[in-house]
Amino acid sequence: MDGVLDEQVASAEPGRQREQPGPADRSTRNTAVLVGFTAITNLADGVTKVVLPLMATQLTHSPAQVAGVGLTLTLPWLLVALHVGVLVDRFDRRLLLWLADGARMLVIAAMLSLALQDSVTIPALYIAGLVLGIAEVVALTSAATLVPSAVAPAGQERANAWVAGAETACNEFCGPFVGGLLVAAGASVALGWTGVGYLIGTLILVFLAGRFKPGTDGTRPTGSVNERIAEGIRFLWQERLLRLMALALTVLSACWGAWLALMPLVATSLMHLDSREYGILLSALGAGGLIGALTVTTVNRLLGRRWSMFADLIGTAAMVAAPVLSTNLWVVATGAFLGGMGGILWTVNSRTISQRLVPSGMLGRYNAAARLFSWGAMPLGAGLVGLLAEWFGMRTAFAVFTVATLLIFVPFLRTMTPRALAEIDATAPKN
Numbered sequence: 001m002d003g004v005l006d007e008q009v010a011s012a013e014p015g016r017q018r019e020q021p022g023p024a025d026r027s028t029r030n031t032a033v034l035v036g037f038t039a040i041t042n043l044a045d046g047v048t049k050v051v052l053p054l055m056a057t058q059l060t061h062s063p064a065q066v067a068g069v070g071l072t073l074t075l076p077w078l079l080v081a082l083h084v085g086v087l088v089d090r091f092d093r094r095l096l097l098w099l100a101d102g103a104r105m106l107v108i109a110a111m112l113s114l115a116l117q118d119s120v121t122i123p124a125l126y127i128a129g130l131v132l133g134i135a136e137v138v139a140l141t142s143a144a145t146l147v148p149s150a151v152a153p154a155g156q157e158r159a160n161a162w163v164a165g166a167e168t169a170c171n172e173f174c175g176p177f178v179g180g181l182l183v184a185a186g187a188s189v190a191l192g193w194t195g196v197g198y199l200i201g202t203l204i205l206v207f208l209a210g211r212f213k214p215g216t217d218g219t220r221p222t223g224s225v226n227e228r229i230a231e232g233i234r235f236l237w238q239e240r241l242l243r244l245m246a247l248a249l250t251v252l253s254a255c256w257g258a259w260l261a262l263m264p265l266v267a268t269s270l271m272h273l274d275s276r277e278y279g280i281l282l283s284a285l286g287a288g289g290l291i292g293a294l295t296v297t298t299v300n301r302l303l304g305r306r307w308s309m310f311a312d313l314i315g316t317a318a319m320v321a322a323p324v325l326s327t328n329l330w331v332v333a334t335g336a337f338l339g340g341m342g343g344i345l346w347t348v349n350s351r352t353i354s355q356r357l358v359p360s361g362m363l364g365r366y367n368a369a370a371r372l373f374s375w376g377a378m379p380l381g382a383g384l385v386g387l388l389a390e391w392f393g394m395r396t397a398f399a400v401f402t403v404a405t406l407l408i409f410v411p412f413l414r415t416m417t418p419r420a421l422a423e424i425d426a427t428a429p430k431n
Contacts, residue, residue, distance in 0.1 A: 026209050030150040031159040033208045037201050038143060038163050041101065042170040043178065044197035045136055048108075049073055050179030051190045052132075055115070056125050058187075065122055072129030076137050077375035081368045082229045084137045088364025089228070092213040093142040093149075094205055100139040101202040107131045108195040115188045140167070141371065145363040148355045150210055157352050158297060164347040165293025169286060214361045232365025239357060241424075242366070244415040245350050246373050248408050252312065252346070253374040254381030255320050255401045259339070261382035263323070266394050271327045284333035288315075288340025296348045306416050309349050313412060315342025317405040324398045356424050 049070065056069045088096060107128050114120045143163070151159045182190035236242045267273045267281060299308045319339030322332045350370075358366045381401070388397035 027150075027152040027155040027159075030208055030210065031155060031162065033204055034143065034146060034150060034159065035162045035166050037097070037204045037208075039166040039170050040197050040204065041104075041139060041201040042167050043174055044104070044194045044201070045132075046170060046174060047179035047182060047190060047194050047197070048132055051183055051187060051194065052111075052125055052129055054183050055120055055187050056122060059120065059122055059125075069122075069125050069129050072126050073133045073136075074375065074379070076130065076133035077372060080134060081137055081141070081372040081375070082232075082365070084134075084141050085232060085365035085368025086228045087138070088141050088145055088368070089214050089232075089361055090364075093146055093364075094208060094212045096138055096142040097205055098202055100135040100142070101198045103131060103135045104198045105195055105202075107135075108191055108198065112188060112191040112195065115191060120187075137368075137371075141364055141368050144351065144367040144371075145214075145360075146208075146212060147351070148360060148363070149212055150208060153356075156355060157300065157348065160351045160355075161293050161296045161344070161348045164344055164351065165290060168289045168293075168344060168347075214364070229365065232362055233369055235358070235362055236366055236369055240415055241353060241420060242357060244411060245353070246370060248313075248412060249346075249350070249370065250373045250377045251404050251408055252316050252343075253377035254384070255316050255405055256339075256343070257378030257381030258385035258397070258401050259320055259336075260378075262385050262389055262394060262397065265389075266323050266398075270323070270394060271329065271332065273329060277329055281329065281333050281336060284336040285340040288337035288342075289344045290340075291337075292341035292344030293348070296345055299345060300349070304418070305349050305353075305421055306418060308345050309416065310409075310412060312342030312346035313405060313408055315339045315345075317402055320398050320405065321402040324395045324402060353421075353424060 052073070053066055053069045056066045060066065111120070111124070111128050114124060147156055147159050147163065179190060182193055236246060263281070264278075267278045271277075273281065296308070299311070303311070315338035318335040320335075322335030326332065354366060354370070355363070385397045385401065388400055
């Protein structure tokens with residue numbers, strides 16, 4: 001596979017070649033590097049999402065200003081994701097990861113300096129959040145495009161599983177938990193350890209073997225940035241399977257945004273959970289994601305990729321339907337577990353499919369567009385569920401999202417056919 005194997009270099013001893021690791025060895029090493037980098041940097045990202053808003057609460061009691069800090073961390077996905085996709089399709093993707101981590105470390109160092117001088121302000125937190133948010137867009141988009149050139153096709157499903165599992169577990173679950181512990185020791189301590197995490201991630205990338213600049217013919221891409229963005233969106237829309245996955249992902253992500261936004265109120269007012277029981281509920285979501293990452297290869301072997309992805313539709317429907325049907329903790333937690341597991345099954349398989357369908361020179365734009373659908377749909381789902389709950393009640397709001405998920409079933413089964421998947425697998429390299 002182009003970009004995976006370095007050229008053999010002559011050894012100092014005449015007539016002999018330096019022994020190089022084979023494709024399987026290099027794929028294994030690169031998988032470990034990508035998983036390690038993803039885990040550490042996403043753990044640091046998760047910590048910052050806790051630390052910066054908590055620092056804001058020490059400066060103001062305005063809910064809008066505090067919420068604004070969290071908004072700056074996610075807003076770049078809506079503002080610059082498509083432009084970052086063009087960037088990723090133009091430059092060396094490992095270099096972009098280094099630059100993203102470098103920007104993160106500079107921001108953390110600046111905030112640490114301000115914290116030590118007791119000079120942190122709300123505008124400074126907004127600027128820091130925006131820079132960190134843009135760096136996260138660059139890092140996650142670049143990292144998602146590395147697997148095809150870093151890992152042989154036979155190992156890509158496993159690599160996608162571990163990368164997706166590390167991303168989800170560390171960014172959404174472990175990161176906030178660790179962030180809460182670090183903030184208890186002081187904002188300066190939390191910022192310091194976050195900076196160390198980004199530094200370690202930067203050093204880990206040194207061990208990634210291969211070449212990661214997109215394109216193989218040496219030509220420079222033509223057309224303006226907007227034209228290249230439009231090219232990527234047209235490619236996504238014209239490819240039937242990619243279009244289905246994008247539209248389905250929009251609905252599924254909106255359901256996740258709705259569940260995460262409304263569940264705290266449902267847990268306290270309808271289910272009457274205490275903090276320990278609510279922790280159990282959220283842990284079920286994370287446990288499902290972890291189990292999904294560990295078992296996706298087995299599930300695919302037993303059920304096939306089509307039914308493995310269909311399991312996410314069922315799991316997400318169960319997640320949003322459970323609060324409609326019951327206020328029992330274990331019923332709702334089971335729904336959360338199924339939703340978390342299904343989410344990882346979808347993520348791994350959709351990434352594997354897209355990596356086989358999308359040319360290397362367009363992977364950045366495709367991944368940016370796909371994440372725009374998912375990250376953009378989550379706040380929309382959160383806003384919509386709030387309005388529906390206000391007007392019609394919380395159970396009715398979740399029922400609407402349950403119906404929306406069920407409506408995807410038929411289009412999915414008609415488009416994601418065994419024949420379509422077999423054609424994709426037939427065109428994939430075998431080593």
